Amino acid sequence: MINYYHILGLDRDATAEDIKKAYRKLSMKFHPDKNEGDKYFEEWSKKVNAAFETLGNPSKKVGYDYALTHELEKKETAQPPSSTDDPQLALLKEIRRQLPEYYDAKNNLELARSNYERLTEQESPLIISTSKAIFCIFGIVASIAGICYLLMHGK
């Protein structure tokens, strides 16, 4: 049996005013228009509406309270709210389920960043150092000068 008090975050002795306030607050939070396309919020919006439909109606509430009391008395020990009744528990369960994908995406990002750092820290390739370039240029100038000299004096 769904515990509508848990869905609205209320105690069993909540007044009609408390129920209205809780419903207004949660229906704003989980309104599907605010979170379009998100099935999680659609689902919770329906649960919140169903809870208010029962608890907000005095005659329905009486019948529901009677059934809930009997349901709870059947259980030997008090059970903590299940994830279907508590949005926080449901979200934590959802987070656990999505953790592997979350880690994959985060690791890919870190890998991409460390690869970029490695590449930018690499020194620019240097085949011809400054000294080698000077030596080559000197060789070119000296050989041209030598050729010119020999041609002039050879004639």
Next chain:
Amino acid sequence: MIIFCLVILFISVIYLAVGLYTQNELRQEMAVEIEAAKEAINEAEEQFEEFSRPLLERIAIVFGEETAADIQNETIAPGMPEEFLLLAWGDPEDIDSSYVRGTNTETWYYDPEETENGQVKYLTEVVITNNRITGIQNN
């Protein structure tokens, strides 16, 4: 003698030309690799954002914007459920567990560092009691 000078000239020119050409090619290749790495980062950031944004939005709505901001900034605090620690800091390097009188206590170890003796010590320890963070210790 002229032939000798011509040979020196030829060798110097060829050496300089080939060397500069090769160097230029390698630098261009490196620039292309760096550009590709930048694009890879942008792509990975987009993918991570696409995945994490809805999750953080839900956390903001259900647990509060401050909590969602803390997780995004990789900040944890006592009272947080262990799932938030996993989101903010990832899996721990090591875990010690104990179960006493219905209470499950775990110590999660992060930031390993090798000591001079070659042993591993952990710079951060997080104590988790019944799935909630109850203590954080920086060593």
